[in-house]
Amino acid sequence: MFTLFQVYMKDLCSHTSNIRAGSLFKDSALLYTMIAILFSCVFLLQSCGTSRSAASLSSLDLQSEVTDSTRPSLLLTGTKPIEKADISTLAMEITRIETNSYPKEIRLFAKIYDSTGNYITNLAPPYRKDMKYWGAIKEKLGRQKVIIDSFTVREYGDADSIPYAIMLSVDFSGSMNGIMDAISMGTELFVNMKQPQDRIGISTFSKDYILKVPMWRDKEIILNKFKSTFLQGQGYYSALYDAILKSMEQFTSELPDTVPRVLVVFSDGEDNYSKTKLKQILDSAKSNNIHIFTIGFGYPNDEILSIIAKYSGGKYYKARTKKELMDVFLDIYRSLRNFYKISYKAPEYYGLHKVNISLIPENDTIVADGEYDTAPLGPGFDVSDNFKYPIQFDYNSAIVRDESLRRIDELVELMERYPKLRLEIQGHTDNIGGEEFNQRLSDARSNVVMTEMLKRGIESKRLRARGFGMTQPLAPNDSEMNRALNRRTQFIVLAK
Structure with missing residues (x-):
């Protein structure tokens, strides 16, 4: 031209x-x-080649009017016991939530700090004997509020030598070209903070995934290997989802279950090359108890990076300058060393849980909010996905038990959150009573569930009821346990 x-x-x-x-x-x-x-x-x-301009990211100095709640506003560099803290300067934040043991246990991870950049300590066992500073936990479940009085708090600090397994995976696609020096500095800073018992691995990705440093313990070997391979693997495309899945595979079965597994992903959140789907990432992270911390730079895809972090029990950060990037790396590592773990048995609710915790030092009250999701469908679900729901009926009856009406409320909330979602409601039975009887019973049960959802405001065009009788058992009808598995209400995604 x-x-x-x-x-x-x-x-x-x-x-x-x-x-x-x-x-x-x-x-x-x-x-x-x-x-x-x-x-x-x-x-x-x-x-061409990327949806982000590398030139605009050369210094990560972006427009000052852009704001985001994930921006780290204060770098925490020290510690201070509660006895020496100025109560008026304290704040609390829920940094992440673990749900892999739900409903048996939920674990909230919180940090408490002051305006001068100190973690506040000595608020919970084993560093103090009582829990006098901790107020009740509240959960909002749809339209209902639940107060949780029974919970435990465990304080962790630098003296707790927790061995972490950490994989750092860095986006090397075209949008990263202008900030390679910041990536190198941040990675070296992160490795230099490791404690002797930690393992750290490093990988990069464009359309291809490169494991540059396996999960090693020796800091000097890790740094030397990283420096010698740093610039390898730059490219124009980004296979973010593939890279996350491959990075999670580095947490081998040789690691004890007691070792926390953390994946730190540095990317703009764009993916134009992966075969892996978002749902695969979230399912794998949950089943393998891997917490993903995501760092977005420049003008990142906030939604995707936030979802990956939230649904894996990690945290999403955003960096706009090189200094902020350094601060983020520091904050991630420090947050793994200084925190309060709050554990409790969660109320059974298959939907969005909005959590509120309170701290009561002297005559003041400090609160923090968070949320976690236990709905049967999460981000990344697709057409033809199916899920079972514990809707119970009286024996040989199509009347929904009172305790199961709450399950229908949860389904309605799910459909309100996803306004394009359409479901097929399927009724299934065991083989007691014969084929014709069970067909009529399953038709009636699926229809009554649909009727209850229509009463709660869901449009009829979004629902379809079908009974399958005893024709699609999950297990042989040769024991009461197997027959119970076959008596079920199942849902199929028709559209999203």
């Missing part, structure tokens, strides 16, 4: 002195057209 433009300019200049004004006007109009085309092509060429 540029060569053609040069040829045209040369030709235009050589004829300018011999042409009439009207002809010159026509050629000038054509010139303006060519200039417009040229700049359009340059813009398109610069935009």
